[in-house]
Amino acid sequence: MLTFIDYGNSKGGAKGRIWAIDPIDGTKGFLRGGQYAVCLALMVDGDVKVGVLGCPNLPIDDAAPLSGGMESGQTDEGKGCLFSGVLGQGAVSRPLTTGALAASQKISMKAITDIAAATFCESVEAGHSSHGDQAEIAKKLGITNPSVRMDSQAKYASIARGAGDIYLRLPVKATYQEKIWDHAAGDLIVREAGGAVTDIHGKRLDFSIGRTLADNKGVVAAPTGGHAQVLAVVQEVLKIK
């Protein structure tokens, strides 16, 4: 398996079929027994067509509320969920049950009726996403729910199934370029579940450039109806407009 992974030396780009894989996204979450994800995406000519996220420590139940300690939620049925999205065909979740593979069910983001009632997901690591900016954005939007911190693309999966509402990744270092394997599957699954995903400048994530999202900074993922409002406050707080 490790040898096979080492064959992964594609430079990415805008031509051909490219598989982006992150065998363990959220290594720190994996080590602390928290959230992590096994991520796979198929890109064709720079566009993500299929995305899969295996999240072994998320609750089986799509309706389970986001909370700290979710990872210890072993039930008789099992624990964890497999998420997938196919471009133009929607997104589904499939419980990782202890028995036979369960059927998949369609997932969708919660429509935002009152942004003040929304819940943010953010990184555990302050070095990956600015907690201070995030708190200021929440305040300006009137959000009082504490943000839920978790590692990995489990954040994309959680908002896609309506367990949380908004995922912000706010740049800490000006020089850091996000990696395609850290976002390709989550970006597609959220969009197929009724969300909008852009960077902090309002640009769609561009997976066609190479191994990194060299033309993007940060991530703003929210239900389509609330994205513009969230983005406006992100830009106000980050002073980029």
Ligand SMILES: Nc1ncnc2c1ncn2[C@@H]1O[C@H](COP(=O)(O)O)[C@@H](O)[C@H]1OP(=O)(O)O
């Ligand atoms: N400075 C940084 N800003 C944003 N993301 C980062 C930074 N350094 C590492 N990462 C990546 O963040 C991802 C995990 O993010 P999260 O906080 O959402 O769990 C990892 O894939 C990690 O990449 P790497 O594995 O190469 O260190």
Ligand SMILES: [Mg+2]
């Ligand atoms: Mg990763």
